[in-house]
Amino acid sequence: MKIDRRSFLSLGVGAAAGTALTPLPWKITDDLSIWTQMWPWTPVPEDGEVTYVNSISTLCPSGCGVSVRKVDDRAIKIEGMPGFPGSDGKACINCMTGLQLLYGPTAVKSPMKRVGERGEGKWKAISWDEAIAEVAQELNKLRKTTPQGLASITGKADGTVAKLFERFLTAFGSPNAMHTASYLDNYALTLKLMHGLDARPGFDLENADFVLSFGSGLIDGWGASARMFKAKSQWKENKAKVVQAEPRLSNTAAKADHWLPVKPGSEGLLALAMAHTIIKESLYNKAFVEKHSFGFDDFKGDDGKIQKGFKTLVLDNFSPSDVSDAVGIDASTIVALAKSFAGAKHPLALCGRGKGITPGSLHDYLAVHALNALVGNLNQKGGVWAMTDVDYVNWPAPKLDETAQKGLATPRIDGAGKEYPLAKSLLTRLPGVINSGGDSPVRALLVSGANPCYTLPDAAAARKALGAIPFIVSFTSHMDETAEMADIILPNHCHLSRYEDVPAPAGMNKPMIGLATPVVAPKYDSKNVGDSILLIAKAMGGTIAESFSWDSYEACLTETLGDKWKVLTASNFVIDEAFQPDGWDNAFHTPSKKFTFLSGACKFDGDKIAGNIEGSESKYPLVLIPMDSMRLAAGPLGNTPHMTKTVSDTVLLGKDSFVEINPKTGGKLGLEDGVKATLATPKGSVTVRVHFSNGMMPGVLAMARGLGHSGIDEYLAGKGANVNELIGPMEDPISGLDAAWGIRAKLTIA
């Protein structure tokens, strides 16, 4: 018998015939078709019970209400909370992608202790008991010699968390509680000086019919974002006029009815020039100015001498033709603008550049507020309302022992209250003070809800300053640049896993308190920052422990919010919808009981107030300004990966940040659209790419905030450059806050 090729072939044919007579080919095909659709890595949410849980987002000052769809225990989608004051069911991209913070890999999973050198990134996980004990031990050691060497930095100035830190420092014996400043600090100072009130600004946006924005990013993140977007749509519907005065064609400017390309830094001059026209042509609200204001006309000062009033100073120094060159707008345009602004029924002027991250010059705010006063919109429909609901945290005074009293008597390290008597906190001055030579006056630092190593201007100086502080504790929920410099990390719960009171959203013109409530149980071994402080206080014993009698942060919240707690846990907010602001007779608590145009404290004597910026024009012929966008979170917790995906290729490409430049300016420098260039300022230099845009004023460069992170996560780290490294702070002569609106720069081909 020969087993040859023919046998083999006939075996094959038989096998094929037989297989065709079995179900095997059809079954395998069917199975393969299912297999090709069921890749195991395709995420499919579990089936389960669907619930909606509400909370408030604490990711940014907007404080928008969110509604989270859950399937069993897992949060699946974040949307806006319908019915929430202001945002009413809307949420921005930061809130909506918040799931990536909840479930992403960068949350700090347990207390961490640094091993190795600072910044090396080597950590050891330790237990809560160990961590608290070590912090208490270090602080007790410090307390024996220099209690005032303890400082704290919080994201906000209000709310129970900020107040707990303040209380801790007070009982400890240090006056150095600081917070991240913003435009709201300037507004607070403005209301203090001009209304005599401790208040926050409320804006009756929806009822305004002429909105004049001095560089505010109305749809670029200023105020409470979701509310602003809704207001913008409403203005369009109501045919309200929106005028945007800013050097760059931002989204806000593009969507405004009228864009005034003012030279950067000249917004305050524009306001005063408008005031000039309004005063000269007698277009101001006489009822208000004549009966309820002080300092408009010349007045007798405390020393018996006649002081020039607002009217005299403005008319003498700020005519539209006087400022036209500095502002870059024709005098006739300014006059026309002033007339139509004053002629509107409900005019409203707003300020705070971009998102309001950099406080800016106090005089700018005083000028803009004076404009609002001239047209009589204060505490009126469509105007600016002074909201005095700022302090609902009323605790009995902390217990002070001798050490505490001695420490509290020392002056603040940041100069607030002393060099700058009006200010409460001047965080931007801290690096300068620490780096000015000798040992750091700050010996221990607690950081919560803030990321100064990234957000402070002249970020390199900030890092150097923190490097000189012997002991740093971070209470962050996610790894960030400041946490990277810490010695101990006591991780906070993620933003949707914790209770936290949320004072009214920025600009809310009704008294309101919010409460963020947990949506999902904390995933990791974290603790609410409020609980961490309580544990540290109790571990330190003595009067410090006595000052913190609450068993838990939840107990502290329950007590603080009193009869509001029940409603807050059920609906997440309480608001007085029927609120009406005080009438002019009762609204002002200044010595004169009237709105004060000018006071000694604001030191205004007709100086041309367009701020100077750092750098010599000869060496740095261009001007660099930062720009804000909804797609880039510029606060402590940077972008989520999804947000970064939406950033345009003309802002970030690969790892390169872009600077926007006018094509003519770029051409003169020998640059082409998209090429790499070296951007240098007195504070540093970085390689960027160039984006030609006709929306940029010639001679001005703009660079986006929010990029150039080193910490946080691989989706954000190393992408682009941090504009805060390039721009340094400039102390406002009155407030001490950072008034820098930019810096001089030069751009050369890379």
Place this chain on the structure above:
Amino acid sequence: MSTLEEKAKGVSDGGGFALLFFIVGLVASLILGWVIFPKLLYSQKRQPFDFNHQLHSELVDEGCESCHFFREDGSYAGVPKLAQCAGCHEDVQGETEDEAIFVNDYVVPGREVPWLVYSRQPDCVFFSHAAHVKAGGMDCKTCHGDVGQSTTLKVYEENRITGYSRDIWGKNIAGLKKHTWDRMKMDDCSECHVKLGVKQTSVQTGKGACFVCHK
């Protein structure tokens, strides 16, 4: 014989073996396809522990719906979660080893039981219990068989290629079935839809529209 004649004889002699090999191939592949293939295709898995449906149906008031119910929003709860069973089984109720495993390994540490679900369809399939049970008035048995009377959970035979249960294609490898619950592929659902006159809404094919079940 000449060389050519020898060769020709060799060829015609070889013919018998060709037939033999053909038959061998045929029979071998038939056995492979009908017997060995089904055995290899499915892996035998056991549930985390055994469960006695009959015992429990005698103890509840509303039959299947006592534990397999509709939620308020109309979605179907499917296999009960730990919380439901723990309602009675916080402590060991009986004497079986299976219940002991349940209480000790799942109730006490608060772990959900990783049941293997026989009726699970692929992700591409959208199925609404409300449409069939509430609107269609169907009985659970029609699609699931008389599970309520079973005293144990049968072995979960998992298709090694797709990861789904053998119950979808059906026990019979040829796809032949005796009862409606023996098989639940698309054509089986469709068979019932046609028989009961469920509106065949596709204009193009005259059959059920694709998007009704594949969303």
